[in-house]
Amino acid sequence: MQMIVFATCAAEPALQESDRVLAAALGARGFAVAAAPWNGPQDAFVAADAVVIRSTWDYQKTPDAFADWLARLEGRPNVFNPPAMMRANMSKRYLLDLAGKGAPLPPTMAVEPDPDAIAAAMDALGLAEAVVKPEFGATASGLSVVRREDAAGLAAAAAKMAMPGLVQALVPEITTAGETSFIFAGRAFTHAVTKRPKSGDIRCQADHGGAAALADPPDWAVAEAHRLLAMVSGDPLYARIDAVTLDGEMRLMEVELIEPELFFTYSPDAAARLAGALLERLN
Known part of the structure; x- marks a missing residue:
C-alpha cells in the first residue's frame, strides 16, 4: 500500500477536519495517509511515496527555514504542490507580479515596516484608509487597518508587521x-x-x-x-x-x-476529485 504523508506543523501536528475528508477519499482508493509536521522528525517524509503539503500553518514564523525545507524536497518525486511553485507563493509580493499580468488587485504597494513608509505608500495610492500586512503571513496574522491621519495607528501597524509587507486599498x-x-x-x-x-x-x-x-x-x-x-x-x-x-x-x-x-467538509465530492487527480499523477 502506497503511503501519502500530509505535511502539517509542530503547532498543530494532527490532520485538520477538511484534510481528514481528503484522507478518507484517498483511503477508498487504496492509499494509506499519515500526518507529519514539516518542522519535526523527517523520517516519514523520507519513507513516503508522496508528500502533500497541507496544514503547515506556522511557516510564516520561520519563512527561511520553511523555504530551505521545500528546497530539500525539490529533488524528489511526488511532492505537491511543486516546491518551486510554493516558494514563489510564500511572499505576498507575488500579488504585485500578478497585477502586472492584469489581475484585478486592489491598489497595492510594497512597503517597509515603517510608519513614514506606510504613510508615503498611502499618499502614492491616494488612500485615506488601507490594509497593511506583512509579506509572510497566515490567517491574517500581522494585518492592520489604518487611516492616513492616525499617526499612532500607523506606528502600531508598522510594529505589528515586523517585516516588509504590503499596503493595499481596503475593499469595504x-x-x-x-x-x-x-x-x-x-x-x-x-x-x-x-x-x-x-x-x-x-x-x-x-x-x-x-x-x-x-x-x-x-x-x-x-x-x-x-x-x-x-x-x-x-x-x-x-x-x-x-x-x-x-x-x-x-x-x-x-x-x-x-x-x-480546501473546505472539503462542505463538499466531500470535491475531495474525491482531488484524490483522483493525485492518483493520476502518481500513475
Missing part, C-alpha cells in the same frame, strides 16, 4: 459580500465557499470569528477565477483563489498554493 464590500474561495483540483474548479467576517471586522477566517458557507458563484466569476489561476506558471495539484466578488467584477485577495484550507 468584504464586510457585506464576504470573500469567496474558489477551489481547484489541478486546474479544474471543484467548489466554492464564501467566508464572511464578524461584525466590525474584515478578517474572514474562523480564527477571528468569521463564518463560511458553500457558495454557488456565477459562471463569469468561475471563469475569472480560472483566468487568474492561468496566470500562475507550473502545474498545481490544488489551488485556491480568494476574491471579493462584486457586481460583474472581482477583486483578487490571494492565490493560495501552499497550505490553503
